[in-house]
Amino acid sequence: MTTAWYVLRRLALLLVSLITSSTFVFLLLRLLPGDLAQAKLGIYGTPEALAQLRAEYGLDQSLPEQYISWLSKAVRGDLGLSVLTGADITNELLSKATVTLPLIGIASVVALLIAVPLGMLTALRFRKWDGVTMSAVSQLGIAVPTFWIGVVLITTFAVQSQIFPAGGFPYDGWADLGGAIQSLVLPACTLALAQGAVLMRFARSATIDVIQQDYFRTARATGLSRAGALRVHGVRNALVPVVSVLGMQISTLIVGAIIVESVFALPGVGQMLLQDVNIRDYTKVQGTVAVTTALVFVVSFLIDLVLGLLNPKIRQR
Amino acid sequence: MTLLQVRNLTIRFGQKLVVDDVSFDLDAGQRLGIIGESGSGKTLTSLAIIGLLPDAAAVAGSVVFDGAEILNKSDGELSSLRGNRIGMVFQEPLTALNPLMRVGKQIAQPLRIHRGMRMKAALARAIELCARVGLPDPERLVRSYPHQLSGGQRQRIGLAISLACNPSLLIADEPTTALDVTVQQEVLKLINELVREEGSALMFVSHDLPVVSSMTERVAVMRSGTMVELATVGELFSGARHEYSQKLVQAARRSDDDFVRVSRGGRA
């Protein structure tokens, strides 16, 4: 019973967050200077044409009406058409997402694989010289901009050694599986390294936390070495804060994806967003940002939920 | 046969001297109480014996266990002693167990490490140990998580873990201080029985003189890092030499008389 209550409460919070953020995004772009219809038609903007366009896109309705109609359609997966280009926003988003989502997914996994062991290692050896070195490296990792990492990787692996492509994505998309994967290796590594540096610090402090716990001392008293005690008791306990941080980092990951797509010229959501910004396609930007923000909230919610349910104290009841 | 011989044990944290020149012996099967207030260095002394002091501590002196010098030995060598020949029980049952792991698995750990047992066999043995420490329904209990058990039950689990490999020395650091008064007596009785059955030596660390005197034959009194007196319980109560020990005895006499065995100075 209490588990159900826990889930419900979180769900309610999620809903409120979604509504608030979508309102925020909607208002931001609607309260703009300039008239969307006018911008589209330009010199062809006769009063009749303008009126017709407005009616077509529902721009003549009041603001709350526009919001409700937009939201109700968006919830059902229909983000409408771009006023500027007439393109179907949902379709565009989905096709670009086939590049961006795998990128983010692979990068997250690799980031965890790098950060957790290294972070634990740094914590174990924090008085020895290699621990200090690793700490310094992670400091450096945080100071380096993501795009710089990308450029360095391109220089090393694409330009100098020609192992991976310096950018772009196969024309056939995922139909060319080998090409697609090759194109994603360097970008995913870039993102993973950038994220990994941040996660590593958390993994380190989470591990230090575990080491200071009483149950760690008990484990040692039963004859486990430091590393052994970490292996048996530490990993799961330290993983919890790290994964929850990853959840919080989702938005950073998305921004990272935007950057990485720009560095490697990948046809993903990020690049699409940047282009739309350049041509001032407000409706498309609104749709994209709203979906992205919603995704951030949903993923955070899911990760929080899973971690919470894994905690036996909540599960039992 | 002298099981444990501690000589001139000195512990420093940087410039600060926290344990100063402590020495005592403990024979096989004997019991020694170490009594002092918080900050007296009693816990640090016990941690020093098994090599679990914080990294920042500098230790000097000699600790001879079963004929071999173990102070400043490598962590690997000490690990083979810990949980195997020397068991330790700690104060806080709430936090001494891993909250995310079932208690049976935690009891099984030392068996797997030191006896090379496989998980299934170790868990079976864990069930036996649970029964031995007086826990009801051991088969089901073994699958519980720490937060599902009471303080007293958790402390019994702690005892089971420390005694799993039949150590020749059990170090108990304030094992009952965090428990309810009613449960304290039971757990003390349990420790008493187990130690007697095993024939293990017992080092009982506490701030509570009545409790210590009911569990051990000899008592070492520590204050601000120094051992001010080492005597049998009888000697202590009939005529303690050091002023501080006298104060402790007076305070003990004022407390519940059931605990104090003045004339016998012996065990329960």
Place this chain on the structure above:
Amino acid sequence: MMRGNRTLTIGVSLVSFSVLLFLFSFIWTPYDPLEINPDLSLTGPSSSHWMGTDENGRDILSNIIVGSRVTLITGVLAVVICMLVGVSIGIATAMSPKWIESPAIFGIDIVLALPTVLFAIVLAAVYGPSTFTAVFAIGIALSASVAQVTRREVNVILLADYVVAARASGSRIPRIVRKHVLPNLRASLFVQASSASAIAILAESTLSYLGLGTPPPDPSWGRMMASLQQYLIADPIFPLWPGLAIVITVLGFNLLGDGLREALDPTLRRDVE
């Protein structure tokens, strides 16, 4: 207070280096950074051009020096905004009654969830890319973090005995803030400002790289990096210079923040993310 804190020393040196570049840019540069020399396009480092020239023949070193202006100005302005806004909101929220505090915390969390760069992209969509939009976006986005950290710290400060006594004896809120809260916050504010600077500069260079920051022709490290990236094949060293400049500056501020924290109060948390 200064006990040979190595992190602090390194941090201060690195930041001073950038500040020196900034000051230097007003005095003298080897060449006019905007001067185009088409026949000198993409030359590598040489005795006349220490860092080489870009695709338009402009001297890279001069552009780096002048580029520090955008970096530091954006950084400073953004941090000023985020500290003013964030600290005010943080203090106000912490000292408000529960029924104001809860929705305020919720609001801050929502803004926190929206990533800085995304917010800047949206603003750029509306108002066009410029230094101003970058500063504004970064400032507002960071103020949420500052507000959250400040709120937590103020809550701790409010628990102190002497503060409780002051409130009980009827001291009014502005007085309490002035006499008790702000002085205790001082150390934390310095640390937060340093960390915020690092993040702001990182964000600015990212936005410039994406073309959403300072438009040409004003030199900007991030934008330089983007334009020089295409010429990697000619010589990998080209994008190195702006990249190095960015890393040194950001690292400097990060270490400055860490060093300050160590020196002033090791119990502080650097939670500005």
